[in-house]
Amino acid sequence: MLAAGVLGAIDDPWIRWSWISGHVDVITAALVQHIQLTVIAVVIGLVIAVPLGLVAWRSRLFRGPIFSLTGILYTIPSLALFSALVPFTGFSVLTAEIGLVSYTLLILIRNIVVGLTSVPDDVREAARGMGFRPLAELIRIDLPLAIPAIVAGVRIATVTTIGLVTVTALIGEGGLGSLIYDGLLRDFRTPLVVGTVLSVALAFVADLGLAGAQRLFTPWSRARATR
Amino acid sequence: MNFANQVLQWFLSGAHWQGDGGIPHRTLEHLAMSGASVFTAALIALPIGIAIGHLGKGGNLAINISNIGRAIPSFALLVLAAQVFGIAAASQVVGFGAVPAFVALVALAVPPMVTNSYIGMREVDPDVREAARGMGMRDRAVLLRVELPIALPLIMAGIRTSAVNVVATATLAALVAWGGLGRFIVDGFGLQDYPMMFAGAIMVAVLSLVVEFSLAGAQRLTTPAGLRPSKSARKEEPIGTALDTAMA
Numbered sequence: 144m145l146a147a148g149v150l151g152a153i154d155d156p157w158i159r160w161s162w163i164s165g166h167v168d169v170i171t172a173a174l175v176q177h178i179q180l181t182v183i184a185v186v187i188g189l190v191i192a193v194p195l196g197l198v199a200w201r202s203r204l205f206r207g208p209i210f211s212l213t214g215i216l217y218t219i220p221s222l223a224l225f226s227a228l229v230p231f232t233g234f235s236v237l238t239a240e241i242g243l244v245s246y247t248l249l250i251l252i253r254n255i256v257v258g259l260t261s262v263p264d265d266v267r268e269a270a271r272g273m274g275f276r277p278l279a280e281l282i283r284i285d286l287p288l289a290i291p292a293i294v295a296g297v298r299i300a301t302v303t304t305i306g307l308v309t310v311t312a313l314i315g316e317g318g319l320g321s322l323i324y325d326g327l328l329r330d331f332r333t334p335l336v337v338g339t340v341l342s343v344a345l346a347f348v349a350d351l352g353l354a355g356a357q358r359l360f361t362p363w364s365r366a367r368a369t370r
Numbered sequence: 371m372n373f374a375n376q377v378l379q380w381f382l383s384g385a386h387w388q389g390d391g392g393i394p395h396r397t398l399e400h401l402a403m404s405g406a407s408v409f410t411a412a413l414i415a416l417p418i419g420i421a422i423g424h425l426g427k428g429g430n431l432a433i434n435i436s437n438i439g440r441a442i443p444s445f446a447l448l449v450l451a452a453q454v455f456g457i458a459a460a461s462q463v464v465g466f467g468a469v470p471a472f473v474a475l476v477a478l479a480v481p482p483m484v485t486n487s488y489i490g491m492r493e494v495d496p497d498v499r500e501a502a503r504g505m506g507m508r509d510r511a512v513l514l515r516v517e518l519p520i521a522l523p524l525i526m527a528g529i530r531t532s533a534v535n536v537v538a539t540a541t542l543a544a545l546v547a548w549g550g551l552g553r554f555i556v557d558g559f560g561l562q563d564y565p566m567m568f569a570g571a572i573m574v575a576v577l578s579l580v581v582e583f584s585l586a587g588a589q590r591l592t593t594p595a596g597l598r599p600s601k602s603a604r605k606e607e608p609i610g611t612a613l614d615t616a617m618a
Contacts, residue, residue, distance in 0.1 A: 218582045219575040220538030226555045227571035230373055230564045299440070306443040310542065313559065320445060327449045327545065335453065339446040346441035 159333045166334075170322065174341055177318025180308045181349070184240055185301050188247030195248070196255030197281075206256070213249035221246070221310045229314060239311040246307055247300040254296025258289030291364045294357040298350050305346045309338070319345070376565040377572075391553070393573065400550035400577065403543070404536045407472055411479030411532060416525065419484040423491020423521070424513055432488035439481030444539040448474045452546035471543035478539055479532035486528025490521030523593040530585035537581050541574050551577060 163170065195213075199206040216224075224242045232238040262285050270284045286293075309320030317324060319338040326335025357364070380386060387393050422428045451470035494517050502516040518525075544552030551574045558567025590598070 215579060218534055218578050220541045220578055222538075222541045222552060222555055223571040223574040223578075226559065226567050227575070230568055302437075302440050306440065306445075309443040309445045312445075313545075320443070323443075323446050323449055327452070332453055335446070335449055339443070339450060342443050342446060343441050350437070350441070 155332050157332050157336050162333045163337060170337060173319050173322050177308050180239060180316060180318055181301060181304045184243035184304050185247055188244045188251055188300060192248055192251035192255060196252045199252060200256045200259045209252060213252055216245040217249040221307050225311060225314050234315040236316060238314055239316040243304050243307055247304060250300045251296045254292045258292030259285055262288045290361050294353060298353045301349050301353060302346045305342060305349060309342055377568050380565045380569045396549060396551050396553060400540055403550060404540050407475035407536050408479050408533045411476045412483060412529060415480040415483035416487050419487030420491055423488040424517060432484055436481040436485035444478055445542055447478060448542055448546050468548055470546055471548040475536045475539060479536050482531040483528040487525045490524030491517055494520045519594050523589055526589040526592050530589055533585055534578060534582050537578050
């Protein structure tokens with residue numbers, strides 16, 4: 144075992160193309176699972192974060208507790224959170240998603256609040272002067288103007304989640320992390336490199352994609368960006 | 371309740387408090403490794419970030435480095451470091467993973483510190499800088515007596531972000547054969563000893579929160595009195611988000 148480890152480390156090249164061509168299905172499945180775990184986490188995170196963000200924005204009373212609680216969740220290391228959940232929810236997608244969603248909340252809520260707070264008072268006043276009711280003002284004025292900050296939060300949350308998904312390999316999920324974990328367990332570099340490169344590439348693609356989507360959907364913010 | 375009781379029993383067992391594998395030793399190990407990594411990373415990152423911010427050049431690099439850092443999974447970074455620094459043989463023996471863990475943690479800690487110290491230096495009001503020059507301060511004095519004190523809270527925020535990341539990732543280092551509190555979690559997994567795993571998770575979580583809160587306190591103390599936000603404004607900056615605030 145010991146000798147094999149030594150030899151493996153010396154002789155094993157960083158990439159064995161033959162392994163890759165023979166495991167395209169495994170790699171694709173890992174990539175797909177990685178994307179699924181990430182999308183589910185960010186979408187559920189948004190579903191929870193939007194109402195909490197609105198409450199935190201409107202109510203000083205709840206703002207402190209909301210930020211403190213999500214801040215504590217954010218600070219707890221991923222491995223600790225996942226393993227603390229295992230005795231209750233087992234080695235499951237549910238365990239992975241509870242952890243992943245927890246980490247998106249602080250980022251998303253903070254950016255929602257920052258975005259809404261940065262809507263200029265005169266804009267809001269003008270909306271009210273035009274006869275907007277509170278709900279209409281929120282949906283048609285406040286939220287659209289907060290979109291750049293909210294999308295910035297979604298981008299950070301997405302990239303962070305893509306990185307964290309790799310850790311869920313330890314609880315039997317993992318997406319591309321399962322390739323990394325496989326490489327670690329077998330002292331075999333190729334899956335490790337493939338998993339890492341694809342994970343980083345996925346993070347960049349997702350980040351650029353979200354940035355592009357934001358430019359498409361908020362044409363008014365483009366003028367500011369190109370200043 | 372049965373499970374909670376098992377966890378409690380685990381904590382109460384005297385054997386878990388003794389020797390190299392005991393709670394005190396593992397905690398110290400965790401803190402020593404994290405402290406050494408953050409300190410080394412600060413020696414590398416702060417001069418770079420401060421210099422870039424002071425000279426006003428290379429700002430894109432300073433901003434992008436933390437985005438790149440975020441995109442590289444810390445788990446992958448650790449496993450890669452373990453391969454590069456050849457612990458294949460040593461990894462069979464717990465405790466020899468110190469070098470790869472250290473290198474990975476330093477690499478992880480550098481980007482937020484570069485970015486935050488850069489932003490801290492850039493956010494110094496140009497009027498203030500001008501005023502300092504008008505008062506006859508030389509470049510060095512402007513840097514040391516005006517820019518750095520004003521930038522200090524953000525510099526501290528970068529250190530805090532990095533430190534919390536490092537303490538968290540040091541837990542993962544148990545996977546590449548290093549010690550620290552992550553050992554209880556990883557060994558708990560391996561032995562299917564869930565009370566031990568859960569106890570490890572609690573200890574790691576508590577340690578992270580202690581580090582976060584004490585560094586948040588340190589950050590407040592380093593803020594010059596004139597720049598301290600009022601009590602109500604303070605609430606708006608949640609913990610653990612110094613870097614992200616800067617990036618948003």
